[in-house]
Amino acid sequence: MSFVTDHPINGKYPAENPDILQLYAFPTPNGVKVSIMLEEIGLPYEAHLVGLSDAEVKSPEFLALNPNNKIPAILDPNGPDGEPVALFESGAILIYLAEKSGQLIGKTAAEKAQVIQWLMFQMGGVGPMFGQLGFFYKFAGADIEDPRPRERYINEAKRLLNVVNQQLEGQDWIAGDYSIADIALAPWLGALDFYGATEVVGLSEFPNVTAYIDRFMARPAVQKGRNTPPRP
Structure with a gap:
């Protein structure tokens, strides 16, 4: 055993x-x-x-x-x-x-701190907020007549996208070098397409973000990992 x-x-x-x-x-x-x-x-x-x-x-x-x-x-x-x-x-x-x-966690203590900072940004911000956006825009919450929940999470998604877009100005990855912060963040940015919410949040208005998603999705490890374990 x-x-x-x-x-x-x-x-x-x-x-x-x-x-x-x-x-x-x-x-x-x-x-x-x-x-x-x-x-x-x-x-x-x-x-x-x-x-x-x-x-x-x-x-x-x-x-x-x-x-x-x-x-x-x-x-x-x-x-x-x-x-x-x-x-x-x-x-x-x-x-x-x-x-x-x-x-993938930085080479120095300062770099590690930056990587973990952006990892926590995803964990505490992008993940929960985009998840709520999906609920109220695509899933069961979409049947709620009151528009305020949808508006709240649409607006918060736009705010977070702007933060990411600004951070990516002049660099390929969110914390400098490719890291676990990107592995955490990019799949959630890609989830906007699954939620059918790219237009409502104006994803195309954030060119650094769209290029970042494409760059991430092109990595061979990402392509394999995104389908592991495979869906039934």
């Missing part, structure tokens, strides 16, 4: 190779952060598709790994100092993998 095979989640999502990192995710903007990162750093891993229904994310097996019942989560049998690691929260996983690999 091993750390992975002993964990309750292995009963629902059995590992074929328990000696490598196990990823439990679904290809949402949050889920693909980790698969893209793993592809970028070249770390061997095994991906398990965890559906978004309560039957999966609220199952006892998944809750044993993430009590917050959200994807993604990982089991790493080869953690620091030889100790295994179980981890949830996409931002925390990105930082962990960056520090484990020594990649």
Whole structure:
């Protein structure tokens, strides 16, 4: 037996190779952060598709790994100092993998601080606000007659896009060099297309952002990671 095979989640999502990192995710903007990162750093891993229904994310097996019942989560049998690691929260996983690999988190303490700053910008701003925009513009909230929720999140999305557009002036990546901040941010910017909201937020009015999305999506690791694990 091993750390992975002993964990309750292995009963629902059995590992074929328990000696490598196990990823439990679904290809949402949050889920693909980790698969893209793993592809970028070249770390061997095994991906398990965890559906978004309560039957999966609220199952006892998944809750044993993430009590917050959200994807993604990982089991790493080869953690620091030889100790295994179980981890949830996409931002925390990105930082962990960056520090484990020594990649995509800056070369100096000052650079690392900048990368984490923009990672937190995505985690605390773009992700939650764009998610609410999707709810009120495309999903169940679109049926609400009161226009104020939609207007709030449309306006906030525009504000955040302007912040990103200004930060990208004269540079290719959000914190200088390509980093985990880009891996966190760009999939959420791309989600505007999935929400059918590119026109309502005026995405074309932010040329640095549109070029940034295209630049990110062209990376081979991104193209593979965006479809890992593959949708059913």
